[in-house]
Amino acid sequence: MRISPPHDHFLQLTTKETLGRSSGIILQKEALSIMKTVEVQSSRENIEAGHLFRPTDSNFEKLKMDHETAMDAMWQLIDYGLTTQLFEIKFDADVGELRLVTFLVGLPGGMPLEEPYKLLIARSTDHFFQYIQAKRILTEDTWRLVLNKLADIDYNEESGSGDELDRLLDPKQFPLQPSADMLKRSRGLIVDEFDADPRIIVLPHVGFYTIPEIEAANFLQIANEYLVTKVEPLAKAFDTEIRLAFDRIHSTTPVTSVNAEPSEIDLIRSKIDTLYEFKEILKENGFYPLIHNLRKVAELAAKYAELEKKREVDRLLKVYMKMLDSQFDFDSRLLRINLEKDNEHDTIIVDLLRKNPKVLSAEWFDQDAKIAVFVNNNQNNIKDINHLIFQNYRFTTEHILYLKAIIELNEKELKPLFKDDEFVKTYGKNLQSVYFKYIPWFYKLFYFLGVTPIVNSGYAKAKSILTYAQMDRQFLYQKRRENFYKKKLREREERLEKEKKQQLKRALVSALSDAYFQKNCLPSVDWLGSNYPAFSAETLEKMIPDFAFVSTTGKTVKPNSIILFPNSPEFDSLNKRLKELFNQWTRGEIDPPVEDPELLVQIRGLI
Numbered sequence: 001m002r003i004s005p006p007h008d009h010f011l012q013l014t015t016k017e018t019l020g021r022s023s024g025i026i027l028q029k030e031a032l033s034i035m036k037t038v039e040v041q042s043s044r045e046n047i048e049a050g051h052l053f054r055p056t057d058s059n060f061e062k063l064k065m066d067h068e069t070a071m072d073a074m075w076q077l078i079d080y081g082l083t084t085q086l087f088e089i090k091f092d093a094d095v096g097e098l099r100l101v102t103f104l105v106g107l108p109g110g111m112p113l114e115e116p117y118k119l120l121i122a123r124s125t126d127h128f129f130q131y132i133q134a135k136r137i138l139t140e141d142t143w144r145l146v147l148n149k150l151a152d153i154d155y156n157e158e159s160g161s162g163d164e165l166d167r168l169l170d171p172k173q174f175p176l177q178p179s180a181d182m183l184k185r186s187r188g189l190i191v192d193e194f195d196a197d198p199r200i201i202v203l204p205h206v207g208f209y210t211i212p213e214i215e216a217a218n219f220l221q222i223a224n225e226y227l228v229t230k231v232e233p234l235a236k237a238f239d240t241e242i243r244l245a246f247d248r249i250h251s252t253t254p255v256t257s258v259n260a261e262p263s264e265i266d267l268i269r270s271k272i273d274t275l276y277e278f279k280e281i282l283k284e285n286g287f288y289p290l291i292h293n294l295r296k297v298a299e300l301a302a303k304y305a306e307l308e309k310k311r312e313v314d315r316l317l318k319v320y321m322k323m324l325d326s327q328f329d330f331d332s333r334l335l336r337i338n339l340e341k342d343n344e345h346d347t348i349i350v351d352l353l354r355k356n357p358k359v360l361s362a363e364w365f366d367q368d369a370k371i372a373v374f375v376n377n378n379q380n381n382i383k384d385i386n387h388l389i390f391q392n393y394r395f396t397t398e399h400i401l402y403l404k405a406i407i408e409l410n411e412k413e414l415k416p417l418f419k420d421d422e423f424v425k426t427y428g429k430n431l432q433s434v435y436f437k438y439i440p441w442f443y444k445l446f447y448f449l450g451v452t453p454i455v456n457s458g459y460a461k462a463k464s465i466l467t468y469a470q471m472d473r474q475f476l477y478q479k480r481r482e483n484f485y486k487k488k489l490r491e492r493e494e495r496l497e498k499e500k501k502q503q504l505k506r507a508l509v510s511a512l513s514d515a516y517f518q519k520n521c522l523p524s525v526d527w528l529g530s531n532y533p534a535f536s537a538e539t540l541e542k543m544i545p546d547f548a549f550v551s552t553t554g555k556t557v558k559p560n561s562i563i564l565f566p567n568s569p570e571f572d573s574l575n576k577r578l579k580e581l582f583n584q585w586t587r588g589e590i591d592p593p594v595e596d597p598e599l600l601v602q603i604r605g606l607i
Contacts, residue, residue, distance in 0.1 A: 028073065030072070034063060050123075052103040075176060086120055087100055089168060091134075096131075097131075098131050137212055143222060171183065198300060222510075223297060230532050242275070275287070316345055334403065365473035375406055400433070401434060508528075513574065524561060525563070540557050548567070551563055567607075
């Protein structure tokens with residue numbers, strides 16, 4: 001059997017006829033036997049069906065040759081450029097494992113292999129994706145490990161120990177040494193497909209992970225710890241334009257409505273998108289893989305949040321539409337929504353109801369709030385509401401005024417109502433009961449005496465009072481909104497400051513965990529500042545008393561101060577883990593950091 005690998009021509013194959021004419025080479029009997037079988041099976045139909053020649057002992061036995069003889073014949077076929085080795089990755093869902101199926105393929109009738117080759121790669125990518133979805137779901141712990149690796153400024157895509165694809169495409173998995181070009185190109189096509197997929201985190205030579213949509217927002221918040229403490233400070237130092245772009249993001253903008261304030265997801269996305277604009281600089285400085293993958297998480301988190309919001313809005317919209325259809329609840333049929341509650345979902349629903357052709361709407365300023373009023377766009381429904389007001393609500397001013405606002409704003413559509421004498425009569429009585437509340441008592445006397453001109457002048461006076469009252473209430477509404485937005489802005493600034501502190505706390509915990517449990521070193525103030533630039537000595541000096549972190553030098557923070565987790569129930573599990581680490585150092589199971597032994601004893605006593 002030949003020891004040297006054959007020269008695999010990959011897709012640049014020839015036929016045995018061409019080979020014979022050009023070089024006079026005649027295949028041996030065994031090689032010719034395999035070649036004929038390969039030719040029969042190397043068709044587009046067989047490639048699509050997965051029925052290609054597999055170089056297995058069982059197939060060699062069918063050709064009446066032993067393994068060594070068959071391998072020698074294959075060597076000839078590959079080295080002469082008559083056949084090449086291709087593969088398909090398959091996922092066995094029952095056992096949850098990937099397997100590599102290798103094929104020997106030729107050129108029957110001179111058919112080019114490019115398209116069939118890509119078909120095999122496409123099927124392999126699909127099976128690999130099924131595996132990632134089923135078996136490589138990203139967890140919070142794994143995500144932190146991924147972020148630690150990606151946020152390391154010295155991260156190199158080629159430095160990993162090997163991912164699933166590396167292991168599958170190991171040349172040893174093939175019967176004979178395959179084409180290096182085939183392996184490189186195949187891996188590149190599969191990785192590029194995953195790299196473009198918004199659901200997959202790609203860490204070349206480390207691993208592939210699928211992002212659970214429901215966890216995307218949480219993962220994004222965790223990633224923000226690294227953006228704040230590590231990436232953002234370093235990126236600002238890379239380029240002045242990056243620093244100015246971040247300053248624009250962090251500048252306080254006035255709040256103009258409840259929906260105008262960006263969500264936490266939006267704020268983090270804006271940071272990531274800003275960094276992505278400088279991807280060439282990031283590539284030069286090692287942060288591009290991190291930002292590229294964070295974009296995927298951010299997009300997925302935003303998409304899921306939007307989907308959840310839409311589901312909630314759709315649910316509430318159905319509730320409101322059902323209320324409007326009610327035949328028994330008057331308050332549902334004449335639906336009012338307080339526009340000053342600033343409920344995000346209600347704000348969206350009000351807009352949807354206004355655009356719905358089956359619904360009529362109007363606005364009215366009550367004494368204390370701006371009200372959106374809705375009724376079904378059905379004239380019989382309007383008649384019923386008018387009648388119910390006369391029966392039950394004639395002496396409560398608001399209801400008839402809500403209906404009046406609906407009728408006047410939608411006058412063109414509701415014009416046929418005023419051809420109904422019964423409706424007009426009832427509506428007039430309802431309005432009359434309201435107008436008499438706004439004019440002196442003696443107008444009622446003229447009404448009973450039938451002095452119509454004087455009564456009509458009274459009605460005109462009442463209408464004028466109502467109009468001016470609405471103008472006055474609108475002015476007061478605008479003043480309330482101004483005060484509301486000022487308050488909202490103050491609350492936002494306070495909340496952002498509080499969230500920033502909590503974010504730094506979480507990030508410091510993550511940095512300490514990274515030092516102790518991943519890098520096996522002691523997190524001194526100097527070490528934290530070098531690896532997480534946001535943690536300057538001044539920042540740490542403020543944080544330690546605020547959150548009860550422990551320092552080996554007490555309240556005074558020095559460059560050589562070692563920072564430990566707070567001694568509180570919240571950190572029991574981390575402190576327990578840290579104690580075990582110190583025990584492992586003491587027992588010699590893990591090499592301890594190169595520090596003064598007395599310092600290690602001091603730290604052990606503080607845990």
